[in-house]
């Protein structure tokens with residue numbers, strides 16, 4: 152199985168590193184989602200499906216711990232998700248009893264599939280960089296989307312998130328702890344400083360990683376006021 156995965160992974164990586172295809176977000180993600188709805192679509196391609204399950208699981212455990220630390224009971228809160236992908240985080244939120252959820256993704260094929268999987272939730276095709284978020288939300292989730300929204304589009308996306316937050320909302324997002332170049336045209340890392348261009352620094356906290364999940368920030372005006 153590992154050999155099969157390596158035979159799939161290396162040619163795909165080499166093609167991206169050598170040919171450096173121009174990153175057109177809609178075309179890129181439509182193509183990926185139209186091909187399937189597995190971790191190969193949205194996860195870390197260096198890992199096989201089992202490796203991704205484990206890698207996602209660690210971040211999920213850290214996120215659940217962060218909800219509990221902040222006393223966020225999802226049964227009573229609304230959740231908006233940017234880049235819902237194959238619905239991994241939708242499932243987590245659903246399992247925590249959330250009743251008001253809206254998921255969005257740039258790719259229509261992702262949204263069509265998500266609608267078929269979660270009939271009680273709402274999903275919309277939206278480009279988070281250009282489309283504003285309707286309404287105000289208690290929790291906003293954006294996992295592994297940050298590195299795929301580049302330049303001014305990234306700042307635009309954060310402005311939309313900020314506009315959808317109340318004084319007690321929480322925005323959870325993955326990020327890069329240190330600035331680093333990426334050899335892939337579809338990846339541009341964003342550090343805490345990039346988030347601090349839109350959010351006051353006092354709002355931004357690094358989420359503890361007791362389960363060694365990927366680095367994550369929690370952003371809230373409540374942190375700025377000590378709540």
Ligand SMILES: C[S@@+](CC[C@H](N)C(=O)[O-])C[C@H]1O[C@@H](n2cnc3c(N)ncnc32)[C@H](O)[C@@H]1O
Nearest residue numbers: 180193234235236256257258278279280294295
């Ligand atoms: C790496 S995948 C992560 C998916 C999911 N959040 C997860 O962690 O499994 C990135 C997702 O973000 C979506 N996406 C990329 N750019 C976006 C944008 N500007 N607005 C909304 N969704 C976007 C892609 O279609 C894809 O589903």
